[in-house]
Amino acid sequence: xxxxxxxxxxxxxxxxxxxxxxxxxxxxxxxxxxxxxxxxxxxxxxxxxxxxxxxxxxxxxxxxxxxxxxxxxxxxxxxxxxxxxxxxxxxxxxxxxxxxxxxxxxxxxxxxxxxxxxxxxxxxxxxxxxxxxxxxxxxxxxxxxxxxxxxxxxxxxxxxxxxxxxxxxxxxxxxxxxxxxxxxxxxxxxxxxxxxxxxxxxxxxxxxxxxxxxxxxxxxxxxxxxxxxxxxxxxxxxxxxxxxxxxxxxxxxxxxxxxxxxxxxxxxxxxxxxxxxxxxxxxxxxxxxxxxxxxxxxxxxxxxxxxxxxxxxxxxxxxxxxxxxxxxxxxxxxxxxxxxxxxxxxxxxxxxxxxxxxxxxxxxxxxxxxxxxxxxxxxxxxxxxxxxxxxxxxx
Amino acid sequence: xxxxxxxxxxxxxxxxxxxxxxxxxxxxxxxxxxxxxxxxxxxxxxxxxxxxxxxxxxxxxxxxxxxxxxxxxxxxxxxxxxxxxxxxxxxxxxxxxxxxxxxxxxxxxxxxxxxxxxxxxxxxxxxxxxxxxxxxxxxxxxxxxxxxxxxxxxx
Numbered sequence: 001x002x003x004x005x006x007x008x009x010x011x012x013x014x015x016x017x018x019x020x021x022x023x024x025x026x027x028x029x030x031x032x033x034x035x036x037x038x039x040x041x042x043x044x045x046x047x048x049x050x051x052x053x054x055x056x057x058x059x060x061x062x063x064x065x066x067x068x069x070x071x072x073x074x075x076x077x078x079x080x081x082x083x084x085x086x087x088x089x090x091x092x093x094x095x096x097x098x099x100x101x102x103x104x105x106x107x108x109x110x111x112x113x114x115x116x117x118x119x120x121x122x123x124x125x126x127x128x129x130x131x132x133x134x135x136x137x138x139x140x141x142x143x144x145x146x147x148x149x150x151x152x153x154x155x156x157x158x159x160x161x162x163x164x165x166x167x168x169x170x171x172x173x174x175x176x177x178x179x180x181x182x183x184x185x186x187x188x189x190x191x192x193x194x195x196x197x198x199x200x201x202x203x204x205x206x207x208x209x210x211x212x213x214x215x216x217x218x219x220x221x222x223x224x225x226x227x228x229x230x231x232x233x234x235x236x237x238x239x240x241x242x243x244x245x246x247x248x249x250x251x252x253x254x255x256x257x258x259x260x261x262x263x264x265x266x267x268x269x270x271x272x273x274x275x276x277x278x279x280x281x282x283x284x285x286x287x288x289x290x291x292x293x294x295x296x297x298x299x300x301x302x303x304x305x306x307x308x309x310x311x312x313x314x315x316x317x318x319x320x321x322x323x324x325x326x327x328x329x330x331x332x333x334x335x336x337x338x339x340x341x342x343x344x345x346x347x348x349x350x351x352x353x354x355x356x357x358x359x360x361x362x363x364x365x366x367x368x369x370x371x372x373x374x375x376x377x378x379x380x381x382x383x384x385x386x387x388x389x390x391x392x393x394x395x
Numbered sequence: 396x397x398x399x400x401x402x403x404x405x406x407x408x409x410x411x412x413x414x415x416x417x418x419x420x421x422x423x424x425x426x427x428x429x430x431x432x433x434x435x436x437x438x439x440x441x442x443x444x445x446x447x448x449x450x451x452x453x454x455x456x457x458x459x460x461x462x463x464x465x466x467x468x469x470x471x472x473x474x475x476x477x478x479x480x481x482x483x484x485x486x487x488x489x490x491x492x493x494x495x496x497x498x499x500x501x502x503x504x505x506x507x508x509x510x511x512x513x514x515x516x517x518x519x520x521x522x523x524x525x526x527x528x529x530x531x532x533x534x535x536x537x538x539x540x541x542x543x544x545x546x547x548x549x550x
Contacts (some may be wrong), residue, residue, distance in 0.1 A: 233419055240426050248432040254437075317515035362429065369422055376418070 026144035027182070031164040032171055034089035041179045043092035044128075044186065046085060047104030047242075048078040050096065051122070052111040064116065064334070066341040069263070072256050072348040077122070077159075079253040080110070082246075084163040090171050095242040096249050098359050102193040103238045105129050105185050106170075116337075117264030118143055118271045120159050124166055129189040131214040134173050139165055150264040158264060188215050193238075197374050200389045201227070201381060217219045227381050234373050241366045245359055250255055252355040256348065263344040266338055274333035284323030291316030435526040436533070492519050497531055499548035511537050 015244030051072035056062045075096075082094045095104070106128050113121040119142055126135040139162045147158040157163060174182070188206065192215065195202035207218045221228045380391050409417075488502075495518065496502060504515060511534060518530040528549055535545045 230415065237419060237422050237426075240423065244426050244429050244433070247430060247437075251433065251437060365425075366422075367417065372418060373415065376411050376415045380415060383411055 011254070026142055026147070027161050029161040029164040029168065031084065031160075032090075032168050033087065038090055038178075041183055042174075042180060044105035044174070045092040045103070045189075046082075046094045046106045046108065047097040047101060048082055048085075048094070048108040049100075050074055050098060051078055051109070064337055064341065066345040068345040068349040068352060069260075069341060070112060070115075071352055072252075073112055075249060075252055076256055076260060076351075077112065078108070078110060079249050080157050080159075081110075081163050083155075083164060083171070084160075084167050088167050088171065090167075090174065093239065095239070096246055097242065098245060098363060101238060101242075102129065102189065102196045103235055105189045108135070108166075113138065115159075115264075116271050117158070117266075117268035118249065120162060122162065126170065128168050128185050129192055130185055130216070131208070131212070132292055135169055137169070141165075143264075143268060145268075145313075146260065148268070158261065170242035187220065188217060188229070190232075190235075191217065191220075193235050194221075194228065198227070198376075198377050198381060198389070199232060226349070226384065227377065230377060230380065234370070234377070237373075238370075241362065245362060248355050248358045248362075253350055255351050257325060259344055259347055263340060268341055270333045270337045271338070274337065277329050277333065278327070281323045281325075281329075284319045285327075286323075288316045288319030288321075288323060291319060343365070435523075435529040472504050488519075495519050495521075496529060499544075500531070500534070506538070 053066045053067070053074040053327040055070050056065055059065065059067060078096050082096050085091050085094045092105070097104070097107075102299060106126060109125045111123040113123055115121075119140070121138060121140040123138050125133070127133050128176060141159060141161045143158050146152065147156075147160070148193055177185075191202055191205045205219055205221065206215050208215050291312045293316075295309045372386065382388060495500070500515075504512060507515065514530055514534040514537060518527050518534060521527040521530060531549055532545055535548060540548070
C-alpha cells in the first residue's frame with residue numbers, strides 16, 4: 001500500500017509536465033504618431049549608436065549565435081529604429097551613429113540579447129546630452145507567424161512591436177518635459193559641441209554635477225557670438241557627414257532586408273520545432289522513468305500485480321525510448337538552424353565588409369578635417385578677440 | 396578631403412577665417428560627390444526591401460512576363476507592355492536606346508527576371524553615362540556575371 005502511495009506521488013509530480021498545450025501571447029504594440037506638426041522648440045535630434053552585437057566570447061559553446069548575422073543586426077536594428085522614430089513625427093533629425101558625437105540632443109544605445117526570429121530581446125539605454133538617463137530597459141517580444149506574412153504591411157518589421165514600444169516610451173518621457181526644458185537640452189548640446197571644439201573657451205559655460213555627472217549651463221554665449229556661428233557651421237558639417245554615412249547604412253539595410261527576414265522566418269520555425277521536440281523528449285523520458293519506477297514498486301505475488309508490473313516496465317521503457325527518438329529529431333532542427341545561419345552569416349559578412357570599409361574611409365578623412373577646423377577656430381578666436389588661448393589637452 | 400583643413404592655404408597668407416570658410420565649402424563638395432556616387436549605385440541596386448519588391452511586383456504585374464516595352468516612360472510601360480514578339484520589342488527601341496545597350500547584353504532580354512528587366516529599363520532611360528554604367532553593372536551582377544566579365548563588358 002505504501003509503495004502504491006509513493007507511486008501515485010511520483011505520478012502526481014509528473015502530471016504537470018503532461019500539459020502539452022501552451023498558449024502563447026504575441027504582443028502587438030501600436031505606434032503612436034503625432035497628429036499635428038510638432039513645433040520646432042519641442043523637437044530633439046536623436047542619434048542611435050550601432051548596437052552592441054553581444055557576440056559571446058566562447059562562440060563554440062553558442063553554436064546558434066552567428067557572429068556576422070549579429071553584426072549585421074547591430075546595424076539593421078538601429079536603422080529600423082531610426083525609421084520608426086522618423087515615422088512618429090515627434091522628433092527632429094534621427095541618425096544612426098558609428099561613433100560618439102556631441103551633435104545629438106538624445107543618444108540611444110542598444111545591446112542585442114537574443115534574436116532568433118522567434119524570441120527577440122534587447123537592452124536599450126537612452127541619455128540626453130546633459131547626461132540624464134531617460135531609459136534603461138530590456139525589451140522582449142515573441143514573434144508570431146503573421147509577423148512574417150507577405151500580406152502584412154511590409155514596412156513593418158517582424159520585430160516591429162519592440163521598435164514601437166521603444167518609440168512610444170521615448171515619446172511618453174518627452175511629453176513630460178516643458179518646451180523650455182527641451183530647449184535647455186539643445187542649448188547644453190550646442191555648448192558641449194562647442195566645448196569639444198575649443199575646450200579652453202567653452203568649458204566654463206557648463207558645470208557638471210559631481211554626483212550625478214549631469215551637465216548644467218552656467219552661462220550662455222551672446223545670440224550673435226560669431227565664434228558660436230562658426231561652431232554651428234561645423235556642427236552642420238558633422239550632420240552632413242552623418243547624412244552621408246546614413247546613406248551607406250541605408251544601402252546595407254536595403255541589401256540585407258529580404259535575406260534577413262527569410263533567415264528569421266525559417267529560423268523561427270526551426271526554433272519552435274526544436275523547442276517543442278526537446279520539451280516532448282524530456283516529458284517522455286520523465287514519464288517513462290516514473291512508469292519504470294512504478295513497476296519496480298508494485299508489490300504482491302498475485303498474477304494481476306505481476307502483469308501490472310510487467311506492463312509498467314514495458315510501457316516505461318517504450319516511453320523512454322520514444323523520448324530519445326524525439327531528442328534526436330530535435331537535433332535535426334538544431335542542425336538545420338546551424339546550416340541556415342551559417343549560410344546567411346557568410347552572405348552578411350560580405351555586405352558588412354563593404355559598408356564598414358566605406359564608413360572607415362569617410363570617418364577617417366572627416367576626422368582630419370575636424371582636427372583642422374579645431375585649430376582654425378582657435379586661431380580665428382585669437383584673431384577676433386586678441387586673447388591667447390591655453391593649449392587644450394584634448395588636442 | 397586630402398589634407399587637414401587649411402594647412403596649405405595658410406602658408407599662402409590667407410586669414411584663418413577665409414581658410415575656414417573655404418574648407419567648409421570643400422567639405423560640402425566632397426560630401427555632395429560622395430552622395431552622388433551612393434545615389435548612382437543605389438539607382439541600379441538590385442536589392443530591394445520586401446515592401447519595394449511587393450510594390451514593384453504589383454506595379455509590373457503580369458506585364459513583365461512578356462518582352463518589355465521601353466519606348467515610353469515607366470508609367471506607360473505598364474499599359475503597353477503586352478508585346479508578343481521579339482520584333483515588336485526591338486522595333487520600339489530608338490537608335491539612341493539601342494546604342495545605350497552594352498554589346499555583351501542581349502537586345503531581347505532573354506533569361507531576365509523581373510528585377511533584371513526593371514534594371515534594364517532604368518539603364519536605358521538613364522541619360523548620365525556614369526550612372527547608366529553603374530546600373531548596367533548592377534544588372535550584370537544580378538544576372539550572375541562575374542566581376543572580370545562585367546569589367547570587360549563595360550570597358
